[in-house]
Amino acid sequence: MNFVRKVWAIVAKDVVAEFHSREVVSAMLVFAVLATLVFSFALDLRGDVARVAAPGILWVTVAFAGTLGLSRSLAREQQSGCIDGLLLAPMDRSVIFFGKAIGNLVFMVVVEVMLLPLCAVLFDVPLLQAGVLIVMGLGTAGYAAIGTLLAGIAVNTRAREVMLPVLLLPLAVPVLIASVRAVSGLLEGGTLADVGSWIGLLVAYDVIVVVVSMLVFGYVLEE
C-alpha cells in the first residue's frame, strides 16, 4: 500500500465509525449552534454590529467546536484500543498523523457547512462566497493539523479534555487572527487579492505546522 492509500484507510475508518455512532459531529454541531445563539444574546447582535462581529463569532465557534471533536477523536482511539492496532501496523507514524488530521478536518468541515448558512442568515452577511470558503478551508486545515498533534498529547495527560484548549489556543493565534481578518476583509467587499497577505500567512502556517507535526508526531505516540 502506498502512502495515500494508507492515509485514506485511516480517514475512511474514522468516517465510517462516526457515521455509525454520530456522537462527535452531532455534539460539535449542537455546540456550535448553541455558541452562536449565546453570542447573539450576550452581545445583543443586530444590524451593523452583527455584521462586524460575524467573522469573529464564526471563528471562535469553529475553534471551540473544533476542540471538542479533536479531543474526542484521539480519546476514542485510546478507549477502543484502536491506537495499538495503528501503532502495530507496518507504516510510518506520519501516516497516522495525516489520517487523523484529515479525519478531523472532515468533521470540522461538516460542522462548518451547517454553521456558515446559519451565521449568514442570523447576522445577515454574505458568507457563502468562494473567497470565504477558501479562507475557511485554509484556516480549518491548519487548526485541525496542530489540533491533532496537541490532542495526541492532551489525551495522555491527567487533565485530558481540559488540557487541549490550553495547549491549542495560544498556538492557534495566527490562524484565528488571519482567518477573522481575511473573512472580515472579504465581507467588507474586498477581493481575494486584498486579503492576500492573510491568505499567505494561513498557507505558511499550514505548511509549517504540517511539516513540523509530521516530524514530531511519532514522539507523541511512542509508548
Place this chain on the structure above:
Amino acid sequence: MAKKGDFVGLFLILSSAAAILLALTMIFIYAPREAVMGDVQRIFYFHVASAWVGFFAFFVTFLAGIGYLAGGGRRWDSVASSSAEIGLTFIAMTVITGALWARPVWGVYWTWEPRLTISAVQLLVYVAYGMLRVSVEEPERRARFAAVYGIVAFVTVPLSWFAIRWWRSIHPDILTGGEEMSITPRMAHTLLVSLAAFTLLYVALLRQRVRLERLGDALAYLRSRFERLPR
C-alpha cells in the same frame, strides 16, 4: 562535581548581581531623562531586557527539546524545563512593566501594541507548557511531550508576530501612533548594559535551576534505594 559547580555558579550569581547594580546605576544616573515621557521611560531598560531574556529562554527550550528528542537524555529535558520556567518569569515581567509604562504614557494599562501583545501570547504559551508538565506524571513521557510542545510553540512564534502586527496595522491605534522614541548614545549604552546584565542573570539562574533538578533526581534515587533497604 558539586564543589566545582558551586564555584562557577557562585561566580555567575555574584557577577550578575554586580551587572544588575551597574545597570541600575546607569539607568538612574547615567541615562538622560527622556524629553517627552519623563522618568517613567527609565522602565524601558528592564522592560526590553526582560523581553529579550523571555524570548531567548524559549529559544533555549526549543533547542533543548530538539536535543532531547534526538536522544540527548534527561539532562536536555532539565535545561528545557528550567529555561521555560525562567522565561515565564521574565516574560511576566515584560508584560507587567509594559503595562506600568503604558499607563502614564498612553493613559491605559493595556493597549494592543504588537510587541506587548506577542509577549502576552508568549506568557500564555509558557503557562500552557508548565501545565502540560505538571499533568504528566511519568518522567520520560513528560519530557517527550514537553519537548514536542516546546518545538511547535517556538515555530509558531514568528507567525503569531506577523499576524499580530498586521492585525494592528489594519486598525491603527491612535494612542501608539507615531510613537518612536529617539535613542541617544547614553540610552543605547544603558540598554546594552541592561541586556548584558539580564542575560548574565538568565545564565546564572539557568545553571542553578538545572542543578536543583539534578539534586532532586539524586534525592529521589537515594530515597528509592533507602526504601528498598530491609529494616
